[in-house]
Amino acid sequence: MTEPLTPEQADRLAVSWRDAPGLWGFLTTVDHKRIAARYILTVVLLMFLAGMLALDMRLQLAWPDMGRMTPQLYNESFSLHGSTMLFLVSVPVMEAMAIWLVPLMLGQRALAFPRLAAFSYWLYLGGVLMLWVPHAFGITPDLGWFEYPPLSGPGYGPGHRVDIWAQMITFTEVAALAASVNVVATVLKMRPPGMTLARIPVFVWSQAIAGLMTIFSLPAVMLVTSMLIADRLVSTQFFAPSAGGDVILFQHLFWWFGHPEVYIIFLPAAGFVSMIVETFSRRTLFGHVAVVLSMLGIAALAFGLWVHHMFAVGLPRLGNDFYTAASMAVALPAGLQIFCWIATLWSGRPRFDTPLLWVLGFIATFVIGGLSGVMAASAPLDQQITDTYFIVAHFHYVLIGGAIFPLLGAFCYWYPKATGRLMSERLGKLAFWLIVGGFNLGFFPMHLLGLMGMPRRVYTYSEGMGWGPLNLVATLGSAIAVAGGLVFVANAWWSRRHGAPAGPDPWGGSTLEWAVPSPPPQHNFDHLPVVDSLTPLWTQKDALQVMTGLAIERREVLVTSVIEATPEYRQKSPKPSIAPLLSALAVTILFIGSIFTPWALVWGAVPVAVALVVWFWPQRERARTGPLRVRR
Amino acid sequence: MNGLQSALAPAGEQAAGIHGLFWLMMLVCGAMYLLVLGGVAWALWRAVRRRRTAGEPAINPPDVGLNRGLLGWAGLIVVGLTVVITASFLVERNIAAARARDALEVRVTGHQWWWRIQYRDPRTGGWIETANELHLPLGRTTRVALGSADVIHSFWVPNIAQKLDVIPGRINLLDLTPTRPGWFRGQCAEFCGIQHAHMAFDVKVDPPESFDRWLAGQANAAAKPADPVAAHGQRVVTGGQCAMCHAIRGTPATGRAGPDLTHFGSRRSVAAGTLTMSRGAIQGWIAQPQALKPGTMMPPVALSGADADAASRYLMGLQ
Numbered sequence: 001m002t003e004p005l006t007p008e009q010a011d012r013l014a015v016s017w018r019d020a021p022g023l024w025g026f027l028t029t030v031d032h033k034r035i036a037a038r039y040i041l042t043v044v045l046l047m048f049l050a051g052m053l054a055l056d057m058r059l060q061l062a063w064p065d066m067g068r069m070t071p072q073l074y075n076e077s078f079s080l081h082g083s084t085m086l087f088l089v090s091v092p093v094m095e096a097m098a099i100w101l102v103p104l105m106l107g108q109r110a111l112a113f114p115r116l117a118a119f120s121y122w123l124y125l126g127g128v129l130m131l132w133v134p135h136a137f138g139i140t141p142d143l144g145w146f147e148y149p150p151l152s153g154p155g156y157g158p159g160h161r162v163d164i165w166a167q168m169i170t171f172t173e174v175a176a177l178a179a180s181v182n183v184v185a186t187v188l189k190m191r192p193p194g195m196t197l198a199r200i201p202v203f204v205w206s207q208a209i210a211g212l213m214t215i216f217s218l219p220a221v222m223l224v225t226s227m228l229i230a231d232r233l234v235s236t237q238f239f240a241p242s243a244g245g246d247v248i249l250f251q252h253l254f255w256w257f258g259h260p261e262v263y264i265i266f267l268p269a270a271g272f273v274s275m276i277v278e279t280f281s282r283r284t285l286f287g288h289v290a291v292v293l294s295m296l297g298i299a300a301l302a303f304g305l306w307v308h309h310m311f312a313v314g315l316p317r318l319g320n321d322f323y324t325a326a327s328m329a330v331a332l333p334a335g336l337q338i339f340c341w342i343a344t345l346w347s348g349r350p351r352f353d354t355p356l357l358w359v360l361g362f363i364a365t366f367v368i369g370g371l372s373g374v375m376a377a378s379a380p381l382d383q384q385i386t387d388t389y390f391i392v393a394h395f396h397y398v399l400i401g402g403a404i405f406p407l408l409g410a411f412c413y414w415y416p417k418a419t420g421r422l423m424s425e426r427l428g429k430l431a432f433w434l435i436v437g438g439f440n441l442g443f444f445p446m447h448l449l450g451l452m453g454m455p456r457r458v459y460t461y462s463e464g465m466g467w468g469p470l471n472l473v474a475t476l477g478s479a480i481a482v483a484g485g486l487v488f489v490a491n492a493w494w495s496r497r498h499g500a501p502a503g504p505d506p507w508g509g510s511t512l513e514w515a516v517p518s519p520p521p522q523h524n525f526d527h528l529p530v531v532d533s534l535t536p537l538w539t540q541k542d543a544l545q546v547m548t549g550l551a552i553e554r555r556e557v558l559v560t561s562v563i564e565a566t567p568e569y570r571q572k573s574p575k576p577s578i579a580p581l582l583s584a585l586a587v588t589i590l591f592i593g594s595i596f597t598p599w600a601l602v603w604g605a606v607p608v609a610v611a612l613v614v615w616f617w618p619q620r621e622r623a624r625t626g627p628l629r630v631r632r
Numbered sequence: 633m634n635g636l637q638s639a640l641a642p643a644g645e646q647a648a649g650i651h652g653l654f655w656l657m658m659l660v661c662g663a664m665y666l667l668v669l670g671g672v673a674w675a676l677w678r679a680v681r682r683r684r685t686a687g688e689p690a691i692n693p694p695d696v697g698l699n700r701g702l703l704g705w706a707g708l709i710v711v712g713l714t715v716v717i718t719a720s721f722l723v724e725r726n727i728a729a730a731r732a733r734d735a736l737e738v739r740v741t742g743h744q745w746w747w748r749i750q751y752r753d754p755r756t757g758g759w760i761e762t763a764n765e766l767h768l769p770l771g772r773t774t775r776v777a778l779g780s781a782d783v784i785h786s787f788w789v790p791n792i793a794q795k796l797d798v799i800p801g802r803i804n805l806l807d808l809t810p811t812r813p814g815w816f817r818g819q820c821a822e823f824c825g826i827q828h829a830h831m832a833f834d835v836k837v838d839p840p841e842s843f844d845r846w847l848a849g850q851a852n853a854a855a856k857p858a859d860p861v862a863a864h865g866q867r868v869v870t871g872g873q874c875a876m877c878h879a880i881r882g883t884p885a886t887g888r889a890g891p892d893l894t895h896f897g898s899r900r901s902v903a904a905g906t907l908t909m910s911r912g913a914i915q916g917w918i919a920q921p922q923a924l925k926p927g928t929m930m931p932p933v934a935l936s937g938a939d940a941d942a943a944s945r946y947l948m949g950l951q
Contacts, residue, residue, distance in 0.1 A: 071826050071926055144823050150800055151783040151825060241801025247784060248799065283690035286698055312786060312821075313797050314804035317728050321721050328713050335709045336702065338668060343698045346675035348690070349682060360672065367668050371661035374713075378720035380650050380727060381657065383794030384639045387786060387821040451654075453637035453790045455821045458829035465637065508689070538689050 005526050005552075013552045017109065017523035019576055028576035030114035031522055035121050036100030037418070042128060043093040044489065049132070050084040053077045055482050058442075062475035064463040074459035075142040080135060082145030083165060087172045088128055090403060091214075091261065094268040095120075095179040097410065098207040100418070102183055104513035104520060105204050107192035107529040109550075110557050110573045112185040115580045115615065120178035122584030127171030130592065134164050141165035144457060146254055147228075149239035149247050154232045163232060163595035166225040170591055173218045180211035180218075187211075190557060191565040192512070193547055194531035201511050201534065202278075202285065205292050206271030209299045210264045216303070217264070221257035224250055234598055248313060255306035262398065263302045267295055269403040270337055272410035273359050277341045279413070279509045280356040281348025284535055287340035294333035301330050311382045320379040327377035334370055338363060353507070354428035358409025361436040362401060369397025372447065387457075390450025396443050405436070408488065415492065416506045420518040421499030427491035434484025442477025445470040510535035515544055528558055531565075579615035586611045636817040637790055643812035643837065644792030646727050653723045660712050667708075727794070730807035735775035740766070742778070742785035742798040744824060745831040745928065746891055746904040753851055760851045761879070763891030764833045765899045766818070768792075768810050769843040778804040786822035789835050795821050810837040817905070826927035832905025853882030854894045854950050865946025868939045869893075873931075880950065890930065897950040903928070914944040 005013065019025035019034070029035070057077050060069040069077070103111055111117050134140065141161045143152050152162045187208040191200065200208075228250070230236040237243035239250050270291075278285040285291065307315065307323040341363065350356060372394040376382050385391060408431075416422045450456075454467050461467050505514040512529055513520075514537055527546035533539040547567070550556045555573035560566060586607035593600025635641040642648040739759070741748040749766055750759040766789075768774050778787050780800040787806060788795035796806040820831035838846065857863040866883065869875065874893075875885035881894040900909055906925050907913040918940060921930040935943060 148784055156783055284692050286695055312795050317724055321724055324720055325717050328717055332709050339702055339705045342671040342675055350679045363672055367665055371665055375657045380723045381653050384650050451639045455819055457823040460829055538691055
């Protein structure tokens with residue numbers, strides 16, 4: 001066992017990694033934990049706002065011929081709800097969990113590119129403000145979360161509503177690319193010694209795979225929204241049929257991103273579930289290899305089935321059938337994962353604390369969404385149910401049941417690590433039952449409504465259609481789920497001060513983040529751990545092997561090899577800097593300006609270049625510390 | 633549920649095929665769901681029984697039985713998927729088979745927010761135009777050529793067939809083979825702007841001889857006004873603002889921007905399914921279109937009480 005750092009050494013280490021105090025520290029920090037916390041708080045606020053929009057729409061639909069919302073307001077509401085939830089909540093919150101957890105799970109003091117993480121948050125915040133500040137002034141996108149031309153083109157979408165939507169996507173996608181590059185590089189090159197590819201925790205795998213998918217798919221949506229802006233700004237006519245353009249090109253490019261996006265959201269959720277199931281079943285996860293291979297399989301298939309969003313477009317039928325087969329094939333890897341989680345529970349000794357309850361709620365709900373997805377993958381059946389409430393039900397089952405439930409479980413699971421206190425189990429269980437019960441009550445009837453002919457995105461319907469009673473049930477269920485969400489947030493708020501102290505490892509977890517105090521110090525680990533298995537805290541219960549030799553006086557991280565994670569060199573980790581914020585501001589000016597004039601791309605590039613020069617100004621410092629050593 | 637616009641009450645060959653596929657998939661997916669829930673219930677039951685055996689976590693237990701179970705589960709999923717993929721392919725092939733048949737030719741054009749409908753005239757070979765009400769002969773395939781005048785819409789009569797998008801710059805063909813007579817309803821299924829919710833149409837399926845009679849009637853010019861009030865109404869409609877956008881064959885009204893009104897009074901609804909046809913509905917629609925369907929292209933038309941009454945009488949008489 002290595003002797004712990006002396007108090008004097010510990011002080012010096014803490015000083016090296018400390019942020020400046022006050023506002024300056026807030027603006028310059030590159031601490032992955034602070035950045036992730038910002039992401040998550042922003043997401044919670046947005047979820048509340050977009051949830052209120054949803055409730056508002058449900059009230060409008062609760063009875064036939066309701067007049068409480070104008071069609072314009074309704075169209076704005078579902079557009080803002082969908083755009084916020086897909087682009088500003090689901091994807092960013094998964095990235096935030098990666099930014100917070102990946103370094104902790106890898107026994108590292110920082111991400112590979114700490115300043116890039118700060119930049120990604122500031123730019124994401126720019127996207128949030130891009131959408132919501134104009135909303136406060138009544139300029140709100142009103143064409144849904146995918147704005148098909150020509151409705152969104154210059155002829156039918158005057159004003160700046162569409163530009164705001166399209167440029168919001170550019171913001172969030174640049175931010176997401178920055179976050180993903182960071183996570184992937186960290187996972188590939190900064191694993192602790194001993195953590196070979198075979199010993200990477202499932203959650204870290206899921207984030208690395210989701211990161212790679214992001215890198216491959218997001219450029220398509222940035223391209224397509226940029227083409228849309230070009231059509232609107234400089235009349236490029238990409239999507240103008242009268243000038244030889246093609247409106248379907250937009251749909252192909254959008255869904256080439258849009259379908260992988262669903263798995264970019266789902267895979268990290270599967271990672272949460274794997275970690276929670278393992279810890280609370282008190283056994284190593286059954287079928288680790290099967291689960292990881294399933295994730296890779298889903299990632300590969302994800303890029304070959306975008307056409308199932310376009311079955312009603314009128315593409316060749318035989319071609320559609322291939323996409324049917326490819327889409328349904330996803331059921332195989334997804335089904336194997338479900339088996340592995342249930343088998344782990346079955347053969348373990350499960351403890352039913354709130355995080356595990358969320359996993360059970362996830363399985364019961366998500367599998368319905370998965371199976372309705374198999375139904376929607378059938379080209380002929382989809383041509384009946386697409387663009388109806390059946391699809392609205394399906395994707396809420398997949399996104400809420402499949403991603404948000406595991407996220408809430410993960411929130412309960414890692415909350416004590418982040419805050420040092422446990423959440424109230426009683427309030428947690430109340431929130432669980434309200435949310436899971438309310439959600440299923442609210443969304444299950446929508447399957448039926450869709451089959452009964454109710455199209456999505458209608459602001460009202462007449463009494464004679466007979467859709468009233470089920471819509472009323474749907475509204476009631478949604479209201480219950482929203483109440484549950486408020487209980488959940490109240491629990492998190494209350495427990496921060498009054499929860500039971502957690503200690504470093506309240507659940508008996510197996511991965512490295514449970515080896516550090518709760519909340520973790522800014523440098524995370526005094527000594528870098530050395531790993532001998534998938535579950536290091538279970539196999540090295542008494543003495544976690546560590547590595548010494550990293551500097552105390554300055555920020556240093558360890559870089560290891562991709563396959564075997566053997567130490568390669570020490571890397572200086574950047575200090576806090578204002579450059580990420582300045583760069584994000586410069587990019588924000590360029591992006592916002594470019595919806596008004598193409599010249600913004602020219603003149604806006606100058607401040608961006610200046611900010612980047614400040615950021616990357618070379619510094620020549622060399623390591624002065626001694627050799628690296630592994631000690632027990 | 634009135635069953636007029638429902639995928640669960642098929643009244644067409646295409647919808648019936650898909651309806652059968654739906655129930656097959658419900659069966660396969662329902663069985664899989666029950667298996668998953670059963671597995672969870674079994675795991676919970678075992679957990680409750682072994683509650684007190686806490687202790688050190690188990691690291692890599694042998695799991696021989698579970699590994700076999702995983703293989704069996706994978707096999708089961710593959711079998712289930714093979715069944716539904718094959719069934720799906722066969723249904724798709726049946727739908728495509730109708731393309732080989734000789735069919736009645738109809739053109740449907742999506743407009744923000746109404747449907748232009750044109751039938752090929754069997755006598756002259758020209759086009760007979762109507763709007764927002766599609767009549768189909770029972771038992772015969774009708775081939776709808778879908779085009780758009782503005783943005784993307786989606787043509788959907790769930791009782792009779794699957795939906796198909798209406799895309800500017802393209803013509804999409806959809807075969808409809810109704811098997812049950814009666815009234816049905818269709819609705820735009822692709823968001824197309826502020827009044828997407830009010831872009832519906834009525835569908836009437838008739839035995840072939842009634843259908844032929846109806847079509848012959850549609851080919852005729854508009855009925856002459858039956859009385860002096862209606863005659864005044866005709867002057868109001870065809871001599872004023874209405875004629876800028878609407879056509880009434882046999883009168884000076886030849887506008888093309890809005891729906892053809894030649895046989896308007898014979899239709900079941902006003903403003904693409906927004907109101908039930910009646911004189912009151914017509915008058916209300918003329919006076920306050922923006923209140924009934926906010927955002928519609930139809931402008932309010934200020935008429936005196938007598939003019940409005942006469943106009944509605946005339947329009948109602950356009951049988």
